[in-house]
Amino acid sequence: MISSVTLRALLRTARSPAASSTQFSRARAVPQIIRRYASMDAAVAPVQIEEKPPARFDGVSNLNNYILRSIIKNLKFKEMTEVQQRILPFLLADETKGNSALVQAKTGTGKTVAFMIPVIQGVYDILSECEDAERRIRKPVALVISPTRELAYQISDEAKKLCSIIPSSERPVIKTVVGGVSRRMEEQKVFRSGGVDILVATPGRLLDYLKEDPKRFGNVQIKVYDEADRLLDQGFAREISEIRSRLERVTKIKQMLMFSATVGQGVVGIAEQELGKNYKFIRTTSKDDVPTHLSVPQSLVLVDKLSDHFEPLVSLLRRQLDEASIDQPFKAVVFLRTGKEVDHYHFLLYHLLRNYDIPIIPISSRLSQAARSRNLEKFKSSATSVLVASDVVARGVDVKNITHVFQVGRAMGTEQYIHRVGRTGRAGKSGQGILILSKKESDFYKSLKSMQINFNDEYTYISDPELTGEISEVARKELDLWQKRRREDELSLLEQKYDAHKRGKMLRKPTEIFSKDIDVVSTVISQFGFYRGVISKRHLSSRDILRDIVAGIGHLGLDPNEKPAIDRQTSAILKNKLALSDKDVREFFVERMAIRKDKWAQNKRLE
Numbered sequence: 001m002i003s004s005v006t007l008r009a010l011l012r013t014a015r016s017p018a019a020s021s022t023q024f025s026r027a028r029a030v031p032q033i034i035r036r037y038a039s040m041d042a043a044v045a046p047v048q049i050e051e052k053p054p055a056r057f058d059g060v061s062n063l064n065n066y067i068l069r070s071i072i073k074n075l076k077f078k079e080m081t082e083v084q085q086r087i088l089p090f091l092l093a094d095e096t097k098g099n100s101a102l103v104q105a106k107t108g109t110g111k112t113v114a115f116m117i118p119v120i121q122g123v124y125d126i127l128s129e130c131e132d133a134e135r136r137i138r139k140p141v142a143l144v145i146s147p148t149r150e151l152a153y154q155i156s157d158e159a160k161k162l163c164s165i166i167p168s169s170e171r172p173v174i175k176t177v178v179g180g181v182s183r184r185m186e187e188q189k190v191f192r193s194g195g196v197d198i199l200v201a202t203p204g205r206l207l208d209y210l211k212e213d214p215k216r217f218g219n220v221q222i223k224v225y226d227e228a229d230r231l232l233d234q235g236f237a238r239e240i241s242e243i244r245s246r247l248e249r250v251t252k253i254k255q256m257l258m259f260s261a262t263v264g265q266g267v268v269g270i271a272e273q274e275l276g277k278n279y280k281f282i283r284t285t286s287k288d289d290v291p292t293h294l295s296v297p298q299s300l301v302l303v304d305k306l307s308d309h310f311e312p313l314v315s316l317l318r319r320q321l322d323e324a325s326i327d328q329p330f331k332a333v334v335f336l337r338t339g340k341e342v343d344h345y346h347f348l349l350y351h352l353l354r355n356y357d358i359p360i361i362p363i364s365s366r367l368s369q370a371a372r373s374r375n376l377e378k379f380k381s382s383a384t385s386v387l388v389a390s391d392v393v394a395r396g397v398d399v400k401n402i403t404h405v406f407q408v409g410r411a412m413g414t415e416q417y418i419h420r421v422g423r424t425g426r427a428g429k430s431g432q433g434i435l436i437l438s439k440k441e442s443d444f445y446k447s448l449k450s451m452q453i454n455f456n457d458e459y460t461y462i463s464d465p466e467l468t469g470e471i472s473e474v475a476r477k478e479l480d481l482w483q484k485r486r487r488e489d490e491l492s493l494l495e496q497k498y499d500a501h502k503r504g505k506m507l508r509k510p511t512e513i514f515s516k517d518i519d520v521v522s523t524v525i526s527q528f529g530f531y532r533g534v535i536s537k538r539h540l541s542s543r544d545i546l547r548d549i550v551a552g553i554g555h556l557g558l559d560p561n562e563k564p565a566i567d568r569q570t571s572a573i574l575k576n577k578l579a580l581s582d583k584d585v586r587e588f589f590v591e592r593m594a595i596r597k598d599k600w601a602q603n604k605r606l607e
């Protein structure tokens with residue numbers, strides 16, 4: 001049985017790395033780890049610092065005065081972060097402005113400002129050299145590419161703040177194009193009304209526009225990859241290389257900037273193809289440095305099986321919420337591997353954390369873009385809340401005051417682990433990372449270790465039977481609801497297909513009405529050579545369908561004393577695909593047999 005006192009101790013660990021726990025039996029503790037990292041950090045001299053850079057924005061020579069005033073007045077930044085100190089003087093100096101660069105700096109250290117200032121200033125300078133008529137054309141001069149829609153919107157917002165004090169007649173127009181929104185409306189807004197100077201885009205949507213009208217991109221001179229390693233990895237490689245080759249046909253890129261918190265050796269090789277030889281590689285971390293933040297201590301919770309991930313998560317969330325207050329809000333992201341898992345965990349957490357009366361917000365690519373944006377806004381504006389997320393918000397997304405990042409199971413790679421943890425501890429704030437792994441995922445644990453990612457505390461979670469019972473009950477509720485929804489979905493799809501068929505627009509053969517996803521119905525129907533009853537109905541339910549099938553087989557006039565024609569396979573289909581319970585299937589057989597008997601008797605009488 002779990003002792004709540006010791007569990008509380010673990011949870012205190014989430015706030016203060018020095019605490020200990022026995023409820024989660026401690027497998028290994030590394031008390032000195034933070035101090036060791038701190039001293040290591042201090043000992044390693046930052047790489048490639050030529051001379052002491054200015055510490056404040058107003059010390060950067062050549063920084064456009066409007067941009068400087070926007071930073072101070074609007075963003076209220078005075079001191080530069082380390083990456084800004086390294087980048088801005090270099091990319092704004094007369095001798096080196098317009099140079100290409102590959103930049104690596106830790107998560108949450110202000111990379112967006114570091115690349116957007118040179119981009120805005122570069123575009124501003126190019127536009128100010130143009131004649132009025134040329135300026136009015138407003139085709140993109142700079143392209144900023146981001147792997148996710150959320151990040152693209154965020155980059156645009158930050159960039160607009162950086163330009164806010166530039167007089168409107170001189171101000172570069174910044175717009176965003178992303179997948180998941182109506183192309184027609186977006187095209188009108190971005191390319192027609194007022195045009196665009198700096199276009200922030202996700203790769204797929206950018207490629208659509210490039211294919212459609214390449215000439216539109218004939219003025220592009222500056223290109224930026226934010227989260228460059230992600231854009232250059234396999235997931236985006238094809239799109240990115242097509243974008244590059246299509247752009248090459250219409251323009252010459254003069255400046256290329258690539259930024260990320262993680263830049264592996266492989267990425268450097270690929271990046272060189274785009275950057276050419278003449279670029280500067282700036283890292284604010286040394287290669288021996290710890291890749292995640294000092295301000296984000298990390299804990300590991302070990303469970304036995306993959307299916308055990310959920311319970312420690314609920315347990316930890318509850319304890320944190322018990323301790324949360326107005327002065328000490330709890331704002332957490334729970335990262336999961338797939339959108340399906342997000343739906344599942346969201347349902348369970350919504351019910352299991354109901355008493356706390358806080359928003360439990362889902363976000364994944366399974367939601368529409370409008371719902372994604374709405375949900376992210378809701379999370380941003382709430383003090384205490386839990387975001388249940390897939391990797392759509394793993395990189396770049398900047399939400400203030402996230403106190404905890406939970407990762408359930410292995411991440412898509414060690415880089416992705418680093419980016420996920422990086423959602424907390426941003427801009428100098430503190431945070432906590434918690435990874436829940438099963439013993440089956442030990443290879444991921446080893447990969448983290450080989451990247452020098454160490455945990456301040458490692459625990460083995462001991463299950464709480466009471467909580468296990470509570471979780472199973474909610475899971476059962478979810479299954480029931482899911483089955484109900486699935487039936488409804490299948491049937492509404494069937495109805496839509498039937499309507500289309502009736503309007504004569506789609507299919508000829510009645511059996512084709514039933515697509516693969518509802519092949520259960522078509523299988524059952526074709527088995528009995530009957531369909532008319534099904535398709536002639538307007539308001540279908542699974543019962544109706546079954547009844548029709550049952551009624552239909554009556555006309556076959558078989559001897560009811562024969563073995564029922566429904567075989568085990570059909571019975572399995574009925575159960576699994578139509579999500580019928582055993583009881584439903586039994587009723588189906590009973591009903592079917594009764595009708596067959598009636599029909600048979602009727603036929604006999606007619607004879």
Ligand SMILES: Nc1ncnc2c1ncn2[C@@H]1O[C@H](COP(=O)(O)OP(=O)(O)OP(=O)(O)O)[C@@H](O)[C@H]1O
Nearest residue numbers: 077079080081107108109110111112261396398427
């Ligand atoms: N000089 C500064 N002073 C104070 N805050 C800053 C400064 N520069 C940027 N910030 C803020 O720091 C936060 C993190 O910045 P940003 O999102 O650019 O980080 P990042 O390095 O791109 O992180 P990631 O690697 O996760 O994408 C933002 O809220 C940003 O407004």
